Amino acid sequence: MDFPMLSLLILVPVIAAAAVMLLPKERTELHLPVALVLSLLPVGLGGVLFARFESVVGFQFVEQAPLIERWGISWHVGIDGVALPLILLTTILIPISIAASTSIAKNAQLFLAMVLMLEAGLIGVFSALDLIVFFVFFEAILIPMYFIIGIWGSENRIYAAIKFFLYTAFGSALMLVGIIALSVMQQNKTGVSSFDYTVLLGLEISPAAQAWLFAVFGIAFAIKVPMFPFHTWLPDAHVQAPTAGSVLLAGVMLKLGTYGFLRFNLPLFPDAAVRFAPVVATLAVIGIVYGAAVAIVQTDLKKLVAYSSVSHLGFIMLGIVAFTQNGLDGGVIQMVNHGLTTGALFLLVGMLYERRHTKLIADFGGLQKAMPIFAGVFLFSTFASIGLPGLNGFVGEFLVLIGSYATLPGFAIVATAGVVLAAVYLLWAYERVFTGVADKPENQDVPDLNLRETLIFVPIIALILLLGLYPKVLLNRIEPSTAGIIDRIEATTDYVEPTFVIGEPSE
């Protein structure tokens, strides 16, 4: 590529962050608008990326520059159909979360810089094709998020921030072991150690080694997803994080885990992936049902949405380990959908918190009377999150469910129960918060959404409808890459993707 698109896309937010920091400290009214405008630049770049992205297998916009030759570490960035949607999601969510954090009073300048740095880290991690660069960005994004939660969070934010940081850092430490092991294997085989993803793809690893490497990478990503046993940091982190923090954490950072599985675990260790698929599927399905069930009884609205994320990401993981074309496509597009719907829900809960300074469902009741537009948007996001057909949640879930039936029939059927539970917990929450008579006086005259807040939701609602009704716009770009991953698995293991010829019984 003649024009270093991706490096620019990573650099722009960094420059923006620096620019925001350089603004005069006392001119607080300047900080947010400047940050917002600057954060629109990556959106433009993302648009160009999207336009010039051809739906073909393999990486595009690839750039390579040597960093440390001796160990084979190079600044190697490039994206394919799996990474593109996530980068676009990041570029879109950042301006939205900046626009939504007007209530950050304490030291907003630093906050905005942190958010922009987070954006740079996220884009970096999704486009990194060198394992060390990936690892550096994987760690780098922890720091801004740690500060966002730690400084601007609510009550016991320190506990949540530390727990979040240590939990993920523990995971990434494991991953580092795996990365180094890979480069050592590469050295033993070819005499030259290399961390380059495309080079390591060529390295054939013994099934035993694949097993523990899969486990090491898998645990690191499972913590990030979060999958069932490793999910307890998520509710704490979300409850304490400020609105922007939650939106970005749920919107994009959770996808790192699933992206990691798709980018590293499946292609690099196909044999182990096939062997461990039932285990991962079990955890995913437990996550779906367990997350939904626990969400039902939550008293804190934000925690409820957090547990719903655990459930939704269970779907994505099920889609990934189904190894079918539809399963993977559904998983990838559900990452974007979940980012939008849960992002919207967190924005709404945040705005509710700004108005009523409480997140407990019991404190609300009959809000629909005072804030009809807010209730309307909340209901819209709820139904998108439940997976109402015609909205984006459904597309992802439907693809995953139908796609995963072919290879994981039992799991798919149990996962479908998640669809019912989703309706239960979200609608019950909606009922307790919005319907009924506003008995508590403070619920009677809560101000409705102002123009700024409504404008924030316009792009999200538009995207939810677009992806809900015409997902082909993204699916076309995702499909070749996921097909590539499946072909690679089929090539290196004896797994064959079940296909059907219409009219010929497959049983």
Place this chain on the structure above:
Amino acid sequence: MAGPTPYMALAFILFVIGATGLLTRRNALIMFMSVELMLNAVNLTFVAAGRAIGNFTGQISVFFVLVVAAAEVVVGLAIIVAVFQKRNSASVDELSEMKG
């Protein structure tokens, strides 16, 4: 008297005495002297070993050990005096604020 063994044995004994002194006595000065004693024992081994291998390295090492010991004494005693000024006792066990 062929071989350095007797001298090594003597040095060993002196060293052990120094070590026990260091560990059992509570008075800073006595401990300090025990350290000096141990250093001297080491010097003896150096000289004997030098003679055994037949070159001057042994003696030169003694020279350096000696200088270091001297520097150590200077600073050590200054500390002991300073501590004494403050605590009015030279007992080492007084100074246990740095407890874990």
Place this chain on the structure above:
Amino acid sequence: MVEVILFAVFGTVAIAGALTVILARNPIYSALGLMATMFSLSVFYIMHLAHFVAAIQIIVYTGAVMTLFLFVIMLIGVDRTEDTAEQLPNQRRIVIGLGLTIAITTVVLTVGQNFKWVTAPGSGPVNWDANADATNGTIQAVGRVLFGADTAERTAGWALPFEAVSLLLIVAAVGAIALAFFRPLRKVGPSPVEDE
């Protein structure tokens, strides 16, 4: 023959001095004991023809260092007798335990095996006496070796460590002065002794 006698005499003197160092009630006696040990060591050095080292031992060690010790003892108060009660719980037991281990291991390792002092490859049995003149430690000899006068490529021999050590001495001196001089400024809370 003379050597054996000298060794016996001064060996006992050295050990006796060492014992007084650690057992004496009064610090003065331990200081004197230490002097005795140092003196007997210098005799041994002379027996090994290490004249320069013996001279330094006497001048620097016994002379300067011990006088400094005596001076400090005087400063701290000579008549202070220590109660030998041991505060630390099982300190004694640890020391005895360590003593035993080192004694047993040395005995086990040395007795019976043909314990060779010089294990460098190709070195034959120690020709103790023949080495005498080789290590005749006169000042000239030690000086030449110290500064690498007769080494083939005329490298500086031990010059570098020599300079490093001199630096160390300066630092020690400055340190001592600083400790003594600046002490009143660093007032850390009320201390009984502070008079000025």
Place this chain on the structure above:
Amino acid sequence: MDLLLDNLWLIIALPLAGAIALHFAGRFLPEPLPGLAAAGAIGLAFVIAVIAFVPLATGDAEPRTLMLWEWMPGLGAAFEIRWDQLSALMTLIITGVGTLIHIYSVGYMHGDPRFSRFFTYLNLFAASMLTLVLASNFAMMFVGWELVGLCSYLLISFWFTRPSAAAAGKKAFVVNRIGDFAFIVGLMLIFSQFGSLSMSETVLNHPGEVISPSMATAIAILFLIGAAGKSAQIPLYVWLPDAMEGPTPVSALIHAATMVTAGVYLIARNAAIFELSPVALPIVATVGAATALVAALIAIGQNDIKKVLAYSTVSQLGYMFLAVGSAGYVAGVFHLMTHAFFKALLFLGAGSVIHGMHEEQDMRKMGGLRKAMPITHATMLVATLAIAGIFPFAGFFSKDEILAAVFANGGYYFVLWGVGLFTAFLTAFYMTRQYIMVFWGTPRWVEGLKPHESSLWMTLPLMVLAVLSAGAGFLNAPQLLTLEHYLDPVFEALHPAHLESELPRLLGMDGLALGLALVSLAVALTGIGTALYVYARSSERFREWFANATRRPMAASENAFWVDKFYGKTIVLPGKKLAQGMASFDASFVDGTVNNVAGAVKRIGMALKPLQTGYVRSYGAGFVAGVIGLVIFFLTRGGV
């Protein structure tokens, strides 16, 4: 004409556009305008439907599928419309009855603050129902299927300030969702067998070659559960009576005429799969018959005018399932149509009664409304006779045809025929009971309440529906069988061998058919007679005797056999407990382990702390020990 046939999507687009326009602009329009706009939108759709229906009816236009756009290529999911006899008929019913109900709502919702919002939802519902019916792709049908559930949620809890309405809305959506669970799993099976979700490639082109009978049974049962969720059959019917919390036009449109019939349509549309499986149809028939009977028994004890009609709907739906279950698809669809007319009429009539009685719904506080509300009384009389199955009215023909279809199957179906007959008796009984309690007898309403006839907005649709309820029967009168021939292309491939011989002959009005018709007529008349006797003619003493004799069964029937409480105890409560258990498990165990690990690290640290005694000499001992260790190490390993 072709131009119209080529963009049939207008039928869906019109109400959808109406909904969107009203959503944004509705608030600014004065009172009746949004209603008229909405009625206009669906009315126009009705007109287009009629125009497009004519060539299909006359046979000179072939059924066509119209591809709109590809949705999820991987699944063969696309928005494609299928315009064949069955979907055309359903569209006519939906748009026709829908328009009438829209007009009725303009009167009924007069003065409601969220007037325009109501019509937004009503139009959105129409659009989603049409999407469901016109879909030629399972994915598109599922879109309609769920959106219909959404609209019923929105409309049931329309008066959201009433907590019971909100709860009813949620309950309806969740129970529907349970049905959708089975529907999705069914779709999974279909995709895994056929490799696509487009109906033309799956169910409509001889599925027999692709799927085995056992697989067909599995798909059929799953679709049955899905249909049961949507059409309120046992065991998923509990949400319909609660759905009466919504405004009455909603009950009429959604919970009587259109949405609840979606289940029947689903089975009719996938008849090919149901036929393939040996056991599916009898199960459907049994579920239908059981639901009809149970619901009819419950309806007898209800005192809320709308609850009676709700259980009556569940019962009539049971009839439709019974019909479809005995391969009488045409009979099922026919009853669906006639039911749409007279049940909508009954609900709208009830609505105008409630409106007239100023929101009073308890029949025990009504009575003698004959003179006060003449038009409502006349139209509701027609509807009551129709549903009871009295000769000239629509109910007689459609119900009779169902019973005939069931009877024709013979064997096990005789039992179901008996149940059907008894339910017909019960239907006639409770409908007459309702009619008498509302319109005849001494007025029992509260003083100072002057019931008045509703405005023309409301009575006009009543009259139109009354005409339809009366005349619709002749659409498929035994000799003419117009509907039969009209729907032939859809179901002719499915005429199972054993029905081949009897059905035409039976319906050709020879001895047996005539006999059956007379039997069902007689049963209906006895039903009406007993109800009349019990509630109107009998003496005071008889009424006391009747009251305490039937006190316990009546109480049971009134509380719907306490099914709701039973579900509450066996599913909702344990479910909540389980969820709470999981939540506490999550907080204590999973979170606990994480914190314990952190705690353990802290404890190890504390344990090591005493090693730092602070005494120089103990450190000294450490040094010496280290030195000795090294010495020993080197000596043993090294020089010796």
